[in-house]
Amino acid sequence: MNQPQLTWEDSVWFSDIDDTLINTANLTTAGSESIRTVFQSCFGQEIAEKIQKNFQNVFNTLLFGHRRHTPADWEDFIKEKEAYDALVDQITNFQQEIKEQYGSIRRWSREVFIKIACDQEMLAVDPETIYEAGDAYWLQLSEKTELLPGVVELIHEIKRHNKPLFLVTGSDARLKLKSNGQFAYDPAYSETFKRQRIQLLREKGLEFNTVSIGDPEDKPHLDFFQKGVKAAEEHIGHPIDLSKAIMIGDGYPADLQVPKEQMGFGLVVLYQPGKQDTEVRDEHYVETGNLANISQFLR
Numbered sequence: 001m002n003q004p005q006l007t008w009e010d011s012v013w014f015s016d017i018d019d020t021l022i023n024t025a026n027l028t029t030a031g032s033e034s035i036r037t038v039f040q041s042c043f044g045q046e047i048a049e050k051i052q053k054n055f056q057n058v059f060n061t062l063l064f065g066h067r068r069h070t071p072a073d074w075e076d077f078i079k080e081k082e083a084y085d086a087l088v089d090q091i092t093n094f095q096q097e098i099k100e101q102y103g104s105i106r107r108w109s110r111e112v113f114i115k116i117a118c119d120q121e122m123l124a125v126d127p128e129t130i131y132e133a134g135d136a137y138w139l140q141l142s143e144k145t146e147l148l149p150g151v152v153e154l155i156h157e158i159k160r161h162n163k164p165l166f167l168v169t170g171s172d173a174r175l176k177l178k179s180n181g182q183f184a185y186d187p188a189y190s191e192t193f194k195r196q197r198i199q200l201l202r203e204k205g206l207e208f209n210t211v212s213i214g215d216p217e218d219k220p221h222l223d224f225f226q227k228g229v230k231a232a233e234e235h236i237g238h239p240i241d242l243s244k245a246i247m248i249g250d251g252y253p254a255d256l257q258v259p260k261e262q263m264g265f266g267l268v269v270l271y272q273p274g275k276q277d278t279e280v281r282d283e284h285y286v287e288t289g290n291l292a293n294i295s296q297f298l299r
Contacts, residue, residue: 022147098185174190185216219254255270
């Protein structure tokens with residue numbers, strides 16, 4: 001099998017953030033503790049613990065589906081696939097108006113997760129409590145965020161070669177519940193919150209040039225990635241040869257399929273937590289459990 005053939009001199013680096021550079025999924029339990037605290041002050045400990053558990057189940061179900069790359073990946077997980085599809089239907093039902101206006105839903109909205117968690121307990125909850133719980137969740141994640149294995153080493157290597165790193169990240173989907181039961185989406189409002197969260201990552205050692213956020217263009221749509229490339233080109237002042245570009249992400253369909261198959265990126269890298277080795281799938285596609293290992297593929 002042919003190895004990736006890229007040079008440091010020509011390379012341009014792009015990366016997803018959540019669960020690629022930072023451990024967002026691993027901190028969901030900590031974030032849900034903040035949700036529990038908010039609900040305990042309103043509804044008591046027993047209800048709060050149920051909401052927390054339901055929220056975690058919603059997140060884990062969606063994450064499990066996010067990490068299934070092909071239909072074959074679901075062959076041994078029939079019940080999990082049914083649960084995943086049912087959850088996506090629930091999320092979609094809360095965002096029919098958003099889908100009509102923007103063409104797609106905001107799948108990872110924690111406010112929607114909280115609403116579903118409440119509905120599972122038949123708990124009537126006001127929008128303000130949902131917002132407060134969502135704010136508490138993201139604040140906790142921001143405070144406890146840590147970079148994933150190999151990230152600091154890779155960033156230092158990119159910097160040593162004087163190469164840029166551009167972040168392209170999906171929306172945090174900060175949605176607001178309306179009186180008709182639908183959620184409303186204000187792209188500028190949602191992007192402002194995520195931009196603030198990302199800037200805090202510089203204090204954790206995450207050095208980057210620019211960030212492009214999926215509001216309203218979100219992955220896996222082509223316009224999401226084109227927006228990120230355009231921002232990078234504006235930053236460096238000239239067009240980018242995408243055959244020399246590298247994209248890193250934690251989900252192939254969401255983060256890597258479009259760059260590889262439609263845009264012709266020179267290399268896409270799938271980060272898989274816990275993976276012990278680094279595998280070359282083809283000359284343009286690598287899987288690894290430690291991002292520091294990517295540098296071995298550049299000359």
